[in-house]
Amino acid sequence: MCESAQVNVAVIGLGLIGGSLLQALEAAGHEVTGYDADPATRDLAGKDGRKVAGSVAEAVAGAELVALAVPLPVLPGVVAELAGHDGLITDVTSVKGPVRALGIRRFVGGHPMAGKETSGYSAADPRLFDGCAWVLCLEPGETALEDWLTAAALFTAMGARVVPVTADEHDRAVAQISHVPHLLAAALARLLVDNPLAATLGAGSFRDGTRVAATRAELIAAMCGGNATATGEVLTAVLDDLRQRLDELSAPDPVEALIPALREAGDARRAWPPRPGAAAEEPAGVAELLALGRAGGWITGVSESRVTVLTMRPETDRIAP
Amino acid sequence: MCESAQVNVAVIGLGLIGGSLLQALEAAGHEVTGYDADPATRDLAGKDGRKVAGSVAEAVAGAELVALAVPLPVLPGVVAELAGHDGLITDVTSVKGPVRALGIRRFVGGHPMAGKETSGYSAADPRLFDGCAWVLCLEPGETALEDWLTAAALFTAMGARVVPVTADEHDRAVAQISHVPHLLAAALARLLVDNPLAATLGAGSFRDGTRVAATRAELIAAMCGGNATATGEVLTAVLDDLRQRLDELSAPDPVEALIPALREAGDARRAWPPRPGAAAEEPAGVAELLALGRAGGWITGVSESRVTVLTMRPETDRIAP
The missing domain is CATH 1.10.3660.10 (6-phosphogluconate dehydrogenase C-terminal like domain)
Incomplete structure (x- = not known):
């Protein structure tokens, strides 16, 4: 496992998630350019010492990875502006089916399970993704595994636990x-x-x-x-x-009747959150990765050769007495 | 408004609620005797310097108020032991209809909305009821107002906010x-x-x-x-x-369709918890007290004459923008 190599990244949308991502990628040593449709937000990020472009086209020029951190309703408009772009594209929106349906070229859908009560660039925090689960969608026969591993290497290096699943899952x-x-x-x-x-x-x-x-x-x-x-x-x-x-x-005896389902619920809740089990190294194949995600597991790193990933699964014997 | 006069109280059941009540009433200057069916609990309370009886009969002898702090399933058995007792009786169980149905003589059903993650006498705390809502049931034509006011005076003096409602409410x-x-x-x-x-x-x-x-x-x-x-x-x-x-x-546009109900929910939640409005003094009549409870109000004290109570209602203009 290794640090990911320096990558040229554009982050479109500099709210809480986009702003935090810009800062986290910069802190990890990548070359990052940000853009936001709101001039005041661009100004804020610029005064914060970030490299900010004046348009989407300018931001993505030369970017190996474009991260779209805009709300779902404006996503199609931004995607249209990327028509000629041939780099890898990811996003951070909280639903994946509708984004997949946009048919973006070289797309790896993402969803960092991170948030705060506050919003906007001023709430951004480069450590927001530390230890958070970051879903990266992997569609058999559709997502290029190589692209998926590039995005996974980048986000695991920022401390995220990358969870491979399909958009439907x-x-x-x-x-x-x-x-x-x-x-x-x-x-x-x-x-x-x-x-x-x-x-x-x-x-x-x-x-x-x-x-x-x-x-x-x-x-x-x-x-x-x-x-x-x-x-x-x-x-x-x-x-x-x-x-x-x-x-x-x-039921004639409602107390007795209610107990079995409530017991099942209690056992499930007491076993949550899942506790990480032992680290392992596994083949970086599509089927293996999806099986890992379904088992509640995640990857913590990508090998330099990209033939294996460092994985972790939850402990399975956690039901409290 | 005044401190309630010294009252001779028996607390039956010395778990978290009963133990806390015993300690809180003692701290308020009352003469309190406790009893628990479990000898180890009696022992614990005795070693803690509390007056502990060896039986229900011994505990309630001479008590002006008996507080039953036992679980609902064992309540009928304890009530049977109180058959000859002519003092006021209250309880702390979390449902009031089934207890009312027991037809206990001179009964004022109660439910302090207090709790902790822990249980048992060792978790008892004389300040557990400080500021907590304490439901005291008032059934028109059934509960003696005088008895209700005696219980209310006792619990408000301990810092509880006494809420007058019927068992059904x-x-x-x-x-x-x-x-x-x-x-x-x-x-x-x-x-x-x-x-x-x-x-x-x-x-x-x-x-x-x-x-x-x-x-x-x-x-x-x-x-x-x-x-x-x-x-x-x-x-x-x-x-x-x-x-x-x-x-x-x-719906064709699910986002738009969902908003009205979610907005109503958000307004209601942001207005919670209710903030106390101004204190007032009101007549201590059954109808007035029940109207107070239905309006989300509570009493904080009982006048010495018992003709009025000190009341408080929630602020009503609290919906956040």
């Missing part, structure tokens, strides 16, 4: 761990409407169960609506599961 | 702010079963949305199953609400 997983949880939090928060007694009695379980409902409605709607198919499928499954709890509540 | 509110949130957390946690990829990608929204699913299954089942009717009704309402989100996800 990603979109379903984020519906499970983020989009549907936001909808459930909103449903609980809506119980407070015209209900001051409940608001006064609410304590810890209500606080945590509804925290993310305070996120801006437009952001939650964009996440869930942008991933509507997977979110709808997962929400359907959750509704089916909750309907079983409803049946159990009308 | 309480059970519905706790289903909304605790029992159903536990079931939703469990449904989300169950998505991890045989799904290591989701476990690896889970972050903040998953962590908070599932936290209480790690509670012991027996405890969640006892809470929800012990309050099965209200929990079932609230869960049904939440499922109906979530089915509307599901419909919105299949």
